Amino acid sequence: MTGKKTIKVDYLARVEGEGRLYLRIRDGRVAESRFAIFEPPRFFEAFLRGRRFTEAPDLTARICGICPVAYQMSATHAMEQALGVKVEGPLRDLRRLLYCGEWIESHALHVFLLHAPDFLGYQDAFQMARDHPVMVAFPSRTLPGTMSSCP
Amino acid sequence: MARRPKLAVWKFTSCDGCQLCLLDLEEELLTLAEKLQIAYFMEASRAVARGPYDLSLVEGSVSTPEHLQQIQRVRRASRFLVAIGTCAASGGIQALRNFAAVEDYAAQVYDRPELLKVLAESTPVSQHVPVDLELHGCPPNKHQVLDAVVAFLHGRRLPQESASVCLECKRRGNICVLTAHGVPCLGPVTRAGCGALCPTYHRGCYGCFGPKETPNTSSLSRWFSQRLGQSEADLVRAFRQFYANAKAFKKESEAHEYIKGG
Structure with a gap:
């Protein structure tokens, strides 16, 4: 692969936080990469x-x-x-359960709503849902409550 | 088919948790995406449609020099602007810096604080531009966010919550943690909306939905100090949490800070 290519993303989508990415590619190799996080402190x-x-x-x-x-x-x-x-015993187990609950919730969010659209060639889960509605509605049908971090 | 109203979701200084309430809607989210054009919502989509936008949801507080211009642009591009969550409605937990010198804070956290471009204070959206509706809570209840969007779609006013968390405890039949167990609880002065989440699990409310309408904070402080033996410093911290920057809580925390002849 020869030639030059520039990839510039001013605002990274579907992540927590704010960042931008700049890549300059020459002959198939990254010649320059810049990543900025502009999330305010x-x-x-x-x-x-x-x-x-x-x-x-x-x-x-x-x-x-x-x-x-x-x-x-x-x-x-x-x-x-x-x-x-x-801390040990049942309290430790309860904490583990709480943490695992968040993992499941966060992973489901990332897999279905944040990352899957990229792998399947969509801009977002809304577009993806037109062809694959079950992917977006999936969490509520098969894992009741796991996607709800809000009270 | 009529043009679908355009929805934009903006982030200022925040944790993303309030916009996440939208993604948490699951199937209702798909219905919303049918009723509205998701025109700008970076946490959910890389598709960006140009403004103006019919409905803008703003998450986060104004805390950097860039934000000052950005919030004006968002206002100009928006027909109806809703501040969602504690940061956008009051300044958020990061407004604790309003009670300190931001240079000191920056020096405590960063090796090269001179690289930071931040404002001295973290402030609510309403301090900079007119806001059509504020949704309180850290985070707000996701049904409140949905209600606000549905109310907008139907051109209906959204009634503002004026009652306190106490009312929600009564509705749920909770035993009062303050009077029965001596747990300091901000429920009597805090806006309802969370469903009394903390007191239901025997914890005191820490006020993350902000002051209710006409809160009697000084009476609650007397309770805390006379009956629960809390110190002046305890009272300062009690009112200086997620809504530290809200007028009623700010006034109460400052009253106890200065009494001690500090």
């Missing part, structure tokens, strides 16, 4: 200072609306480590 690390340790999980849960449990759980583990607390 929210300063979680700063505003957590001076809060009670019990408040950290609720605050950090708001880092990402797609995977809040990951941050909530990390904050919980951090606080427990700081206090030398080890």
